[in-house]
Amino acid sequence: MPDNLDQKAREILRANDKGGFTIPTAGLYPYQWNWDSVLVALGFATFDEARACAEIETLFEAQWEDGLVPHIVFRRNDPDYFPGPDVWQAGESMPTSGITQPPVAATVVHELWSRSDDSAIKVRMLALFPKLLAWHRWFHRYRVPDGVGAAVITHPWESGRDNSPEWDHPASAVDVSGVTPYERRDLQHADAAMRPTKLDYDRYIAMVEFGRNTGWDHEAIATRGPFRVADVGMTMILLRASRDLMRLAEELGDTEAMAELQGYVNQLEQGADYLWDDSIQAYCSRDVITGRHSGYITSGSFLFAYAGVGSATQRAAMSRHWDRISASCRYMCPSHDPDDVLFDADRYWRGPVWLVVNYMLARGFSESGLDDWARRITEDSRELIREHGFYEAFNPQAGTGTGGEEFSWTAAMWLAWLRPAAEKARELAS
Ligand code: DGY
Numbered sequence: 001m002p003d004n005l006d007q008k009a010r011e012i013l014r015a016n017d018k019g020g021f022t023i024p025t026a027g028l029y030p031y032q033w034n035w036d037s038v039l040v041a042l043g044f045a046t047f048d049e050a051r052a053c054a055e056i057e058t059l060f061e062a063q064w065e066d067g068l069v070p071h072i073v074f075r076r077n078d079p080d081y082f083p084g085p086d087v088w089q090a091g092e093s094m095p096t097s098g099i100t101q102p103p104v105a106a107t108v109v110h111e112l113w114s115r116s117d118d119s120a121i122k123v124r125m126l127a128l129f130p131k132l133l134a135w136h137r138w139f140h141r142y143r144v145p146d147g148v149g150a151a152v153i154t155h156p157w158e159s160g161r162d163n164s165p166e167w168d169h170p171a172s173a174v175d176v177s178g179v180t181p182y183e184r185r186d187l188q189h190a191d192a193a194m195r196p197t198k199l200d201y202d203r204y205i206a207m208v209e210f211g212r213n214t215g216w217d218h219e220a221i222a223t224r225g226p227f228r229v230a231d232v233g234m235t236m237i238l239l240r241a242s243r244d245l246m247r248l249a250e251e252l253g254d255t256e257a258m259a260e261l262q263g264y265v266n267q268l269e270q271g272a273d274y275l276w277d278d279s280i281q282a283y284c285s286r287d288v289i290t291g292r293h294s295g296y297i298t299s300g301s302f303l304f305a306y307a308g309v310g311s312a313t314q315r316a317a318m319s320r321h322w323d324r325i326s327a328s329c330r331y332m333c334p335s336h337d338p339d340d341v342l343f344d345a346d347r348y349w350r351g352p353v354w355l356v357v358n359y360m361l362a363r364g365f366s367e368s369g370l371d372d373w374a375r376r377i378t379e380d381s382r383e384l385i386r387e388h389g390f391y392e393a394f395n396p397q398a399g400t401g402t403g404g405e406e407f408s409w410t411a412a413m414w415l416a417w418l419r420p421a422a423e424k425a426r427e428l429a430s
Helices: 001-017 034-044 049-061 105-115 121-129 130-140 163-169 200-213 218-224 231-251 255-274 299-307 310-328 355-367 370-389 407-418 420-429
Strands: none
Touching: 001 163, 001 218, 001 310, 001 407, 034 355, 034 407, 049 105, 049 121, 105 231, 121 231, 130 200, 130 231, 130 255, 130 370, 163 200, 163 255, 200 310, 231 255, 231 299, 231 355, 231 370, 231 407, 255 299, 255 420, 310 370, 355 370, 407 420
16 A cells, blocks of 8 residues: 555654654664665655755764764664674764765765755755765775775675675684674664674674774774775765766866866776676675675676666676576565575575665666666565565565564655655656
């Protein structure tokens, strides 16, 4: 019943709204997460544009002096989450984590700015431009090394795709022998079979402790950190966001920023080629310490269209992977290649479908004329919500929900993208 789903989605956003910022879901994630908040703003914008602006503005209140926008903002202490602010010991204007997350913000700000008819909303969105530019500069200062050109993550949590098999091999070099004993809290709220393993967590905490021991010195983390991987998802999202930020710079008539951003775009386009793995004929993440490709195709690999990269030959090769994967999965797009032995249909980013990634994929596909792919992914996503509800993620074969329930960004995807009214608005706008 679409009407009820619209209402339910709005109720989820309101229930998770903690006053200017939204938590992803109660219990499992009780704070403000970076890319969750930004994508959730798209949902708020369908019924309260001012509230959508506030979601992004509150995230940027936690921006560091050097431009970093942290992956978690701890506005109040919640002992139910680990690792909390006392473990991170980071943040400037307020307690935060010490790492970042995929920079979808410029793309969403551009979207909210271009769709709004309200001049006050437009002004608020354009006012974020200097902050967005500072964040992109931060990436190019610390995370886009010369000769690589792709965006490097220094912790799997930065990718937002926490336990993707792409991180297994690079993280195996992380020494976990000195990790301070800890108690996981996530398993009180979610099924262990749907969460990262104990070994994953030991490595996550070892990497947090490494960063904390440097005093969150990002120069040191970028040059000496134990985990440095050029992430296909982060790179494609940053590249797309840089193009959208350039559009905002153009609107502002800021030719200097436009030139600077064009330089970033050129670098990241080269970075996409750094990520191209000839042996499997696909974009995939790559360890910058060893130069080793992960060799894994993930949903992030298909973000090439969203980022606007790929020669005709590269796109034809990606198309063969799409055909293979879409023939074997009931619901597209699994987060990990279903033909790989590490595929796990219920375990977080090792198989389940995530609707926020699907949203970006569908956008990229329709902009690239890959209409059948866009249609497939849109219809599958819509059916997942209709049949199973607003889960964190979904099993790509059974469609059943995985992880947390009443999830903010899944509700936002319904409102902004999947409900029939949203589709109609998009068709009219294009
Ligand atoms: C978690 O706690 O599982 C988060 O994904 C970290 O960002």
